[in-house]
Amino acid sequence: MSTAQSRSAVGLVGLGHMGSVMAHHFLASGREVVGWDRRPEALQELAAGGGTAAEKLAEVASARVVISIVFDDDGTRAVTLGADGLLEALPPGGIHVVMASVSPALARELAAAHEARGQHLLAASVFGRPEAAESAELLINCSGPASAYAEVEPLLSVLGTPRWIGDEPAQAMLVKTMGNSLIHTTVEMLREMFRFLKAGGIDEQLAKELLIDTLFPGPIYSGYAQRYIDDPSSAAMIDMARKDRRNCLEAAHEMGVDLPVIRFLGEHDLP
Amino acid sequence: MSTAQSRSAVGLVGLGHMGSVMAHHFLASGREVVGWDRRPEALQELAAGGGTAAEKLAEVASARVVISIVFDDDGTRAVTLGADGLLEALPPGGIHVVMASVSPALARELAAAHEARGQHLLAASVFGRPEAAESAELLINCSGPASAYAEVEPLLSVLGTPRWIGDEPAQAMLVKTMGNSLIHTTVEMLREMFRFLKAGGIDEQLAKELLIDTLFPGPIYSGYAQRYIDDPSSAAMIDMARKDRRNCLEAAHEMGVDLPVIRFLGEHDLP
Numbered sequence: 001m002s003t004a005q006s007r008s009a010v011g012l013v014g015l016g017h018m019g020s021v022m023a024h025h026f027l028a029s030g031r032e033v034v035g036w037d038r039r040p041e042a043l044q045e046l047a048a049g050g051g052t053a054a055e056k057l058a059e060v061a062s063a064r065v066v067i068s069i070v071f072d073d074d075g076t077r078a079v080t081l082g083a084d085g086l087l088e089a090l091p092p093g094g095i096h097v098v099m100a101s102v103s104p105a106l107a108r109e110l111a112a113a114h115e116a117r118g119q120h121l122l123a124a125s126v127f128g129r130p131e132a133a134e135s136a137e138l139l140i141n142c143s144g145p146a147s148a149y150a151e152v153e154p155l156l157s158v159l160g161t162p163r164w165i166g167d168e169p170a171q172a173m174l175v176k177t178m179g180n181s182l183i184h185t186t187v188e189m190l191r192e193m194f195r196f197l198k199a200g201g202i203d204e205q206l207a208k209e210l211l212i213d214t215l216f217p218g219p220i221y222s223g224y225a226q227r228y229i230d231d232p233s234s235a236a237m238i239d240m241a242r243k244d245r246r247n248c249l250e251a252a253h254e255m256g257v258d259l260p261v262i263r264f265l266g267e268h269d270l271p
Numbered sequence: 272m273s274t275a276q277s278r279s280a281v282g283l284v285g286l287g288h289m290g291s292v293m294a295h296h297f298l299a300s301g302r303e304v305v306g307w308d309r310r311p312e313a314l315q316e317l318a319a320g321g322g323t324a325a326e327k328l329a330e331v332a333s334a335r336v337v338i339s340i341v342f343d344d345d346g347t348r349a350v351t352l353g354a355d356g357l358l359e360a361l362p363p364g365g366i367h368v369v370m371a372s373v374s375p376a377l378a379r380e381l382a383a384a385h386e387a388r389g390q391h392l393l394a395a396s397v398f399g400r401p402e403a404a405e406s407a408e409l410l411i412n413c414s415g416p417a418s419a420y421a422e423v424e425p426l427l428s429v430l431g432t433p434r435w436i437g438d439e440p441a442q443a444m445l446v447k448t449m450g451n452s453l454i455h456t457t458v459e460m461l462r463e464m465f466r467f468l469k470a471g472g473i474d475e476q477l478a479k480e481l482l483i484d485t486l487f488p489g490p491i492y493s494g495y496a497q498r499y500i501d502d503p504s505s506a507a508m509i510d511m512a513r514k515d516r517r518n519c520l521e522a523a524h525e526m527g528v529d530l531p532v533i534r535f536l537g538e539h540d541l542p
Contacts, residue, residue: 104471127486139485165481166472174471178464179482185532189456192530193449196519199526200375200445201437210436211450214410215398218488248467255470259463261456264535 008032010155011060012051013079013086014070014100015042018126021133022067022099022159023051029158034060061089065152067124069099072243073106080110092118095148097156099124099140101177101240103247104170105254111144111169120148123169124156125176129223136160143171170251177248181262184245186220187235188271190228204229235271242269280305281426282331283322284350284357285341285371286313289397292404293338293370293430294322300429305331332360336423338395340370343514344377351381363389366419368427370395370411372448372511374518375441376525382415382440391419394440395427396447400494407431414442441522448519452533455516457491458506459542461499475500506542513540 009032012023016037023033023046033051036059037043043053054060057079066086068079076098080086086096096114098107098121111121121144128138138160142149149164156162165171190212197207208225216222227234245266252259265271280303283294287308294304294317304322307330308314314324325331328350337357339350347369351357357367367385369378369392382392392415399409409431413420420435427433436442461483468478479496487493498505516537523530536542 141481163481165477168472171471171473174468175473175478175481178467179486182460182464182482182487185456185460188532189453192533193453195528196449196523196526196530197445199528200442200522201439202442202446206436207446210412210434210446211453215450215491216453216487216489218486218492220486221489251471252467255467257466257470259467260539260541261459261532261535262463264532268531270531 009034009063011054011063011066012036013057013060013066013068014075015039015046016069016071017130018099018133019069020045021130022069024049025136025158026155027051031155031158032063034063036060056084057086058084058089061086061091061094064091064093065095065097065155066090067097067099071100071240073102073247076100076102076110077106081113087113087117087119090114090117090119094119095122095152096120097122097124097142097152098169099126101125101180101244101247102173104173104177104251107169107173120145121169122148122152123172124152124162125172126160127176127179128160132160139163141165141172141175143167144169173247174251177244177251180241180244181248181259181265183220183224184237184241184265184271185261187224187228188265190221190225191232191235191271194228194232237269237271279303280334282325282334282337283307284328284331284337284339285346286310286317287340287342288401289370289404290340291316292401293340295320296407296429297426298322302426302429303334305334307331327355328357329355329360332357332362332365335362335364336366336368336426337361338368338370342371342511344373344518347371347373347377347381352384358384358388358390361385361388361390365390366393366423367391368393368395368423369440370397372396372451372515372518373444375444375448375522378440378444391416392440393419393423394443395423395433396443397431398447398450399431403431410434412436412443412446414438414444415440444518445522448515448522451512451515452519452530452536454491454495455508455512455536455542456532458495458499459536461492461496462503462506462542465499465503508540508542 012035035046036054047053114121124142140162283306306317307325318324378394385392395413411433
C-alpha cells in the first residue's frame with residue numbers, strides 16, 4: 001500500500017451500529033476503510049458496502065489513523081493492548097482515535113502507552129442519537145495532542161462537528177460521562193414530573209407543553225419527554241448507561257469531587 | 272363607583288416587586304387599579320403611578336376581579352379568610368385570582384370557601400424572572416372555573432401569555448411547584464457539572480458551551496449556567512424556594528406519588 005493510499009485510508013475497529021454508520025460515511029466521502037470486528041457478519045457487511053474487511057485486527061493499522069469504537073473499557077483495552085492489538089501494530093506517528101465511551105482513567109492509561117511508542121491517542125467522545133449519526137450531525141468532543149487533532153479533524157468532520165477541547169486525553173471522556181449523567185437525571189426528573197402531574201389530572205402531553213417545551217426546550221428534555229409519552233418503558237436504565245454512570249462516579253472519586261444527585265441515582269439505580 | 276368603572280378596574284393585593292410591575296402594566300393598559308399592601312411606601316408608590324391606594328384591604332373588592340400576590344400560604348390565607356378579607360368583601364360573582372405560589376391544598380381550600388359565597392377562585396401560577404415580568408412575557412397557567420378564566424383572560428394577557436389548563440384550582444399550583452422543583456434540580460446538576468469538569472481542567476465557560484448550549488439550551492439551563500458563571504453564590508437555595516419545595520413534596524405525599532430526587536434534594540437542602 002503506498003503512502004498516498006495510507007493517508008486517504010482510515011482503520012476502524014468495531015462495526016456495531018455506530019461503527020457501521022461511520023464506515024458508510026467515510027466510504028461515501030471517498031476514503032478507503034479497513035475495518036475489523038469480532039463478528040464475521042459485520043465484516044461481510046463492510047465488504048459488501050465497499051470497505052476492506054481485515055482478517056486480523058493488526059491489519060487496520062495499515063492506515064495511519066485508526067478509530068476504535070467498541071463496547072466498553074475491557075473491549076477498548078483488549079483491542080489496544082492485547083495480542084495483535086493497535087499498540088503493537090501502529091507505526092510511529094500513528095493515531096488511535098478512541099470514540100467509545102471509556103473511563104477517563106483508561107483514556108489516560110492508553111494515551112501513555114501510545115506515547116511511549118511514539119504514537120498518539122486522541123479521545124473523541126460523541127453525543128448524538130442514531131438518527132444524528134445517520135445524518136452526520138454528531139457532536140464530537142476531542143482531547144489529546146493538538147497536532148493529532150489537526151490531522152484527524154477533516155476525517156471527523158465527515159461525521160458531524162468535531163471540536164478540540166484540551167490536551168488531556170481524559171477530558172473528552174469527562175465531558176461525555178458528565179453529559180450522560182445529566183441525561184440520566186433528566187429522564188428521572190421527567191418520570192417524577194409526569195407521575196406527579198398525572199396524579200393531579202394533568203396528562204403527559206399537556207405537562208410537556210406547559211413545562212418542557214417552555215422552560216426546557218432542546219433535544220434532551222423535549223426529546224426524552226416525547227419518548228416517554230410514546231413508551232414509558234423506554235425511560236429505563238440500560239447496562240451501557242449504568243457503565244457510563246459508574247465511570248462518572250469513579251472519575252469524581254479520583255478527583256475528590258462529590259456529585260450528590262448522580263451518586264443518589266446510582267445507589268438507587270434510577271431512572 | 273359605577274358598574275362600568277368596576278368592570279374596567281382590577282383589585283391588587285400585594286405590591287411587592289411582582290405586584291408593582293403588574294400594577295404598572297394594568298395602568299398602562301388603561302385600567303383602574305385599586306391596590307393594597309401592608310407597607311405604606313408601596314401604597315404611596317402605587318398612587319404616584321396613577322393607581323388608587325386602598326386604605327383598607329376590603330376596598331380592593333370594589334373591583335369585581337381581585338388579584339392577590341403575597342408571599343406565601345399564610346399571607347394568602349390572611350388576605351382571603353382574615354378580618355376585612357376578600358371572602359367577606361367580594362360580591363357574588365366576584366373573582367379572586369391567586370397569583371402567589373401557594374400550596375395546591377390551600378388553592379383547593381380557598382376555592383371551596385369562595386364557591387360557598389357564590390364567588391370564584393382562579394389559581395394562576397406564573398413562570399418568568401423579573402425581566403420577563405417587566406417586558407410582559409410571563410407564562411401564566413390558570414386553573415379553576417372556565418367561566419372565570421374567560422372573564423379574566425384579557426386582563427392576564429396584559430402581563431404575558433395566559434393559558435387555562437383545567438377545572439381544579441390545585442392544578443395550576445401543581446404545575447408551578449413541579450416546575451420550580453425542576454429548576455432546583457437543574458441548578459444542582461449545573462453545580463455538579465461545573466465542579467466535576469473544573470477538576471478535570473475544563474472551565475465553566477467551555478463546559479457551558481459543550482454540554483448546556485448544545486444538549487440543554489433554553490432559559491433554565493443556559494440562563495442559570497450563565498448566572499452561576501457570573502456568581503456561583505447565586506445558585507444557593509433561598510427561603511421562598513425551600514417553601515415551594517415543601518409544597519411540592521407535601522402535594523406528592525397527599526397524592527401518594529414518590530419523588531425520589533426532589534425528596535433527596537429537600538432532605539439535603541440542595542442546591
